[in-house]
Amino acid sequence: xxxxxxxxxxxxxxxxxxxxxxxxxxxxxxxxxxxxxxxxxxxxxxxxxxxxxxxxxxxxxxxxxxxxxxxxxxxxxxxxxxxxxxxxxxxxxxxxxxxxxxxxxxxxxxxxxxxxxxxxxxxxxxxxxxxxxxxxxxxxxxxxxxxxxxxxxxxxxxxxxxxxxxxxxxxxxxxxxxxxxxxxxxxxxxxxxxxxxxxxxxxxxxxxxxxxxxxxxxxxxxxxxxxxxxxxxxxxxxxxxxxxxxxxxxxxxxxxxxxxxxxxx
Numbered sequence: 645x646x647x648x649x650x651x652x653x654x655x656x657x658x659x660x661x662x663x664x665x666x667x668x669x670x671x672x673x674x675x676x677x678x679x680x681x682x683x684x685x686x687x688x689x690x691x692x693x694x695x696x697x698x699x700x701x702x703x704x705x706x707x708x709x710x711x712x713x714x715x716x717x718x719x720x721x722x723x724x725x726x727x728x729x730x731x732x733x734x735x736x737x738x739x740x741x742x743x744x745x746x747x748x749x750x751x752x753x754x755x756x757x758x759x760x761x762x763x764x765x766x767x768x769x770x771x772x773x774x775x776x777x778x779x780x781x782x783x784x785x786x787x788x789x790x791x792x793x794x795x796x797x798x799x800x801x802x803x804x805x806x807x808x809x810x811x812x813x814x815x816x817x818x819x820x821x822x823x824x825x826x827x828x829x830x831x832x833x834x835x836x837x838x839x840x841x842x843x844x845x846x847x848x849x850x851x852x853x854x855x856x857x858x859x860x861x862x863x864x865x866x867x868x869x870x871x872x873x874x875x876x877x878x879x880x881x882x883x884x885x886x887x888x889x890x891x892x893x894x895x896x897x898x899x900x901x902x903x904x905x906x907x908x909x
Contacts, residue, residue: 674727674730674731676731676733676860677724677726677727677728677730677731677740678724678733678736678856678860679724679857680724681720681725681728681736681739681744682802682856682857682860683716683720683854684716684720684744685717685721685740685850685853686851686853686854686857687712687713687717687850688712688713688716688717688718688721688747689717689806689846689849689850689853690847690854691709691713692709692717693842693843693846693847693850694843694847696839696840696842697840697844697847707757707758710750710754710755711751713750713751714747714748714751714752714754717744717747718744718747718748718750719744720744721740721741721747722740722744722748723744724740724744725737725740725741726741728741734791735788735791735792735795738784738787738788739785739803742780742781742784742785743781749777767839768835769835770817770818770819771817774817775814775817778813778814778817779814781810781814782807782810785806785810786811788803789804789806789807792804793881794881794883794884795880795883795884796856796878796880796881797878797879797881798852798856798859798878799852799856799878802849802852802853802856803849805846805848805849805852806845806846808845809841809842809843809846809849810842810846812838812839812841813838813842815838816835816839819835858876859878862876
């Protein structure tokens with residue numbers, strides 16, 4: 645819109661410049677997307693890493709469980725991450741979209757293996773291609789772990805355990821050992837034991853994620869002060885307790901923050 649300074653139009657010009665735009669904001673409350681994201685992460689991570697740790701199954705097992713892993717741990721977690729944008733939760737957005745993408749990609753790879761388009765690759769051996777994935781996963785997971793320390797102890801345990809396990813796995817996949825052991829890593833079970841150690845950290849992360857999801861469900865059902873809720877402490881940090889329920893945006897009105905914080909009922 646162009647304003648022309650004609651004679652006698654100064655008053656109209658000033659009125660136009662000083663008018664307040666009619667901005668309206670419509671709040672649409674949604675459930676915390678972190679609940680779905682953590683549930684998908686916990687389920688897919690527990691199934692896969694318990695198999696990597698040789699707790700159950702055989703070489704054919706991944707072809708059976710990876711469709712579920714790709715859907716629940718991949719697609720569902722990815723969708724939860726997308727809703728993290730709407731919930732103004734950057735941690736959920738980054739972590740859940742990234743790990744959801746990982747599980748979707750792994751599911752696609754196993755689909756190719758099942759179709760015979762790609763040969764299977766043992767996870768306990770040198771795997772530089774997957775190591776390149778884990779460089780990215782590890783770096784951003786450590787960033788998320790640092791951010792999670794502002795939320796609660798259980799979430800911090802979840803993301804830190806995930807970061808530690810991913811760091812170990814990245815090193816193991818990048819390690820180029822020789823021959824001579826069952827895992828063909830040049831040492832007596834070197835990569836095999838390393839991957840088992842990573843799996844145990846991942847399993848701990850999955851358990852912490854399950855605990856955090858349970859708290860979401862219990863708090864929504866009974867409120868924060870119910871005696872059942874007291875059985876599932878998450879030890880919120882002082883930073884999280886002080887966090888406002890309505891946060892200011894950059895040049896926009898405050899919007900409700902979908903974070904793990906409950907009001908007394």
